[in-house]
Amino acid sequence: MNIGEIARRAGVSRSTVSYALSGKRTVSDETRRRIQAIIDELDYRPNAAARALKEGRTRTLGLVIPPASLRLTDMQLGFVASVVEAAARADLDVLLSPSGGDHDRSFERVVTGRRVDGVILMEIRLEDTRVTRLQQAGLPFVTIGHTAHPHGTCWVDVDYATLIARCVHHLADLGHRHIALINRSPELVAAGYGPAQRALAGFTEAVTQRGLTGVDLCCGDDAAAGESCLEQLLDERPEITAIATLNEAALPGIERALERARICVPRDLSIAGVAARHWAEGFRPALTAADVPTEMGTHAVELLLERIATPDAPPRHLLLTPPISLRASTGPVPAR
Amino acid sequence: MNIGEIARRAGVSRSTVSYALSGKRTVSDETRRRIQAIIDELDYRPNAAARALKEGRTRTLGLVIPPASLRLTDMQLGFVASVVEAAARADLDVLLSPSGGDHDRSFERVVTGRRVDGVILMEIRLEDTRVTRLQQAGLPFVTIGHTAHPHGTCWVDVDYATLIARCVHHLADLGHRHIALINRSPELVAAGYGPAQRALAGFTEAVTQRGLTGVDLCCGDDAAAGESCLEQLLDERPEITAIATLNEAALPGIERALERARICVPRDLSIAGVAARHWAEGFRPALTAADVPTEMGTHAVELLLERIATPDAPPRHLLLTPPISLRASTGPVPAR
DNA sequence: TTGTATGCGTTATCAC
DNA sequence: GTGATAACGCATACAA
Numbered sequence: 001m002n003i004g005e006i007a008r009r010a011g012v013s014r015s016t017v018s019y020a021l022s023g024k025r026t027v028s029d030e031t032r033r034r035i036q037a038i039i040d041e042l043d044y045r046p047n048a049a050a051r052a053l054k055e056g057r058t059r060t061l062g063l064v065i066p067p068a069s070l071r072l073t074d075m076q077l078g079f080v081a082s083v084v085e086a087a088a089r090a091d092l093d094v095l096l097s098p099s100g101g102d103h104d105r106s107f108e109r110v111v112t113g114r115r116v117d118g119v120i121l122m123e124i125r126l127e128d129t130r131v132t133r134l135q136q137a138g139l140p141f142v143t144i145g146h147t148a149h150p151h152g153t154c155w156v157d158v159d160y161a162t163l164i165a166r167c168v169h170h171l172a173d174l175g176h177r178h179i180a181l182i183n184r185s186p187e188l189v190a191a192g193y194g195p196a197q198r199a200l201a202g203f204t205e206a207v208t209q210r211g212l213t214g215v216d217l218c219c220g221d222d223a224a225a226g227e228s229c230l231e232q233l234l235d236e237r238p239e240i241t242a243i244a245t246l247n248e249a250a251l252p253g254i255e256r257a258l259e260r261a262r263i264c265v266p267r268d269l270s271i272a273g274v275a276a277r278h279w280a281e282g283f284r285p286a287l288t289a290a291d292v293p294t295e296m297g298t299h300a301v302e303l304l305l306e307r308i309a310t311p312d313a314p315p316r317h318l319l320l321t322p323p324i325s326l327r328a329s330t331g332p333v334p335a336r
Numbered sequence: 337m338n339i340g341e342i343a344r345r346a347g348v349s350r351s352t353v354s355y356a357l358s359g360k361r362t363v364s365d366e367t368r369r370r371i372q373a374i375i376d377e378l379d380y381r382p383n384a385a386a387r388a389l390k391e392g393r394t395r396t397l398g399l400v401i402p403p404a405s406l407r408l409t410d411m412q413l414g415f416v417a418s419v420v421e422a423a424a425r426a427d428l429d430v431l432l433s434p435s436g437g438d439h440d441r442s443f444e445r446v447v448t449g450r451r452v453d454g455v456i457l458m459e460i461r462l463e464d465t466r467v468t469r470l471q472q473a474g475l476p477f478v479t480i481g482h483t484a485h486p487h488g489t490c491w492v493d494v495d496y497a498t499l500i501a502r503c504v505h506h507l508a509d510l511g512h513r514h515i516a517l518i519n520r521s522p523e524l525v526a527a528g529y530g531p532a533q534r535a536l537a538g539f540t541e542a543v544t545q546r547g548l549t550g551v552d553l554c555c556g557d558d559a560a561a562g563e564s565c566l567e568q569l570l571d572e573r574p575e576i577t578a579i580a581t582l583n584e585a586a587l588p589g590i591e592r593a594l595e596r597a598r599i600c601v602p603r604d605l606s607i608a609g610v611a612a613r614h615w616a617e618g619f620r621p622a623l624t625a626a627d628v629p630t631e632m633g634t635h636a637v638e639l640l641l642e643r644i645a646t647p648d649a650p651p652r653h654l655l656l657t658p659p660i661s662l663r664a665s666t667g668p669v670p671a672r
Numbered sequence: 673t674t675g676t677a678t679g680c681g682t683t684a685t686c687a688c
Numbered sequence: 689g690t691g692a693t694a695a696c697g698c699a700t701a702c703a704a
Binding site: 043044045046047048049050052053058060063065067072077081084085088091093094095096097098105106108109110112113114115222223224252256259282284 | 379380381382383384385386388389394396399401403408413417420421424427429430431432433434441442444445446448449450451473558559560588592595618620
């Protein structure tokens with residue numbers, strides 16, 4: 001079914017059908033109705049490829065996700081979901097491209113084949129070849145998280161430094177003097193993963209500023225790692241009375257280790273952090289945490305649409321600092 | 337950059353460039369090399385829309401996912417990941433379409449706009465209007481899970497009935513006489529959600545066959561629901577010594593409730609189920625469970641590609657029955 | 673208010 | 689072994 005067939009059946013020219021659909025030219029009520037009736041009857045819809053070829057745009061956004069083999073965290077998943085939802089609201093489709101390594105067929109297809117009008121890149125590294133690739137291809141893009149050279153690009157990120165610092169200040173206000181940071185996995189930290197680096201920076205600064213004793217450790221992104229990490233911490237640093245963390249996937253393990261050690265939160269130990277709301281509320285007791293906003297994807301789509309509309313405008317950034325939701329996992333330092 | 341420009345620079349016609357790329361006609365080594373050099377230099381790649389228009393296929397698969405607002409379970413997420421990966425291996429892209437209700441713009445775009453060569457539909461209901469819609473549109477599709485009328489369609493599913501029955505038999509072999517089934521959420525069960533229905537059927541049959549006492553209950557798909565569900569179960573049915581479940585998201589809550597009640601698994605209570613390996617291994621002690629295969633997506637893509645190639649072949653089905661991995665959560669019935 | 677003609681970038685058919 | 693050309697389905701400038 002194509003526009004010519006509709007035109008034939010309605011006894012008009014193809015352009016009239018086209019204009020009746022787009023409304024870019026006035027079409028008499030009578031004609032429009034006749035055309036619409038036939039369109040409804042035959043369930044006609046313009047061929048996307050032909051339209052894309054003619055218009056030079058695909059009405060599709062590319063979303064570059066980490067390789068499928070890696071398990072996505074809840075935060076990442078929430079981000080994908082919100083991107084898809086925001087795109088759908090703007091009547092745009094989303095093309096998925098799993099990409100990690102430098103040489104990736106799917107990524108290259110999306111970038112070079114003009115399959116999308118713009119790209120959202122998630123889980124970028126501080127030095128990311130894909131960013132360079134997109135720049136040289138001249139394809140509009142927005143990154144979630146920022147590289148080491150954030151000035152020329154368009155991005156949206158969570159201000160982990162400030163958020164972790166706020167957690168430290170909150171804990172210090174409650175009288176805690178010995179605080180631990182449970183960071184992301186050693187691999188990520190070593191690879192120069194932005195959130196992990198910036199969280200550490202914020203932690204160090206706040207600890208120094210308040211004259212506290214701080215200890216930071218890396219912890220794999222899963223429950224088992226959280227459990228052993230906390231066991232080790234309790235064993236080696238018994239003076240610690242509070243924990244700050246951005247490792248949501250480790251939370252169930254942390255909870256398990258605490259329960260096993262008969263440590264009562266927040267009576268014996270306080271915990272605060274940055275996590276998707278789902279994880280914070282699933283923790284027992286509910287975790288005092290900055291809820292990573294689910295609208296990250298919405299913002300990314302907004303920025304990308306702006307960038308597509310005006311590619312030469314100076315790139316905009318969005319550094320989100322959601323408020324810390326006071327729940328039940330933080331309390332005054334225990335009297336010794 | 338387009339094929340004409342390449343042709344101009346190479347001093348050949350567009351068709352020669354096209355054939356040099358596709359290999360559908362012999363091109364002299366000399367010419368081919370010259371063309372390839374220019375293609376490499378300019379980083380040319382065929383325009384996807386033009387190719388789709390000409391060839392009548394898009395080299396893209398549609399993946400219809402539950403609405404983004406609903407949290408995807410780990411099993412669902414693993415499925416999305418494996419679909420994307422399998423498609424990438426076949427040099428195909430994946431277009432995401434969030435759809436739940438009957439009237440969905442994104443779904444309609446994908447179906448009617450010829451944006452994809454075929455569709456994978458996940459989380460279908462026993463009666464699903466989208467299936468009808470795809471059938472009348474004549475678009476090849478594969479469902480993950482099957483409807484009430486599975487004969488005419490192509491699908492891949494997990495045999496929940498058999499798997500839950502096997503769990504029951506395993507528990508009965510260990511001497512358990514009073515077994516509970518913790519099913520999916522009341523809403524899903526009420527809506528006629530296939531896996532929930534079939535799990536119950538398999539449970540009932542196995543329980544009857546072995547002359548056991550069975551009790552089945554619904555449980556929301558999250559930790560909190562699992563916790564309260566188990567508390568209620570322990571309270572009202574103290575005779576229960578074993579549990580079978582397919583509700584992986586409830587597992588952390590179940591674990592918490594057991595710990596709180598000082599019930600030791602598997603000494604006091606045995607648990608077996610169907611879950612993504614990630615959940616089974618995260619449980620303490622590790623859960624004896626049928627690991628839902630991550631290759632579900634791979635199979636779905638294979639079936640879909642077959643269907644696209646030969647749309648008139650009789651539809652194929654795939655009912656997977658992965659083996660139950662014996663871990664640490666099941667043991668002999670406690671002596672009273 | 674409507675119709676005609678053109679071109680988007682490919683691939684494929686036909687001619688040489 | 690290669691080149692000219694038509695066609696895919698649409699949107700739009702131009703003509704009436």
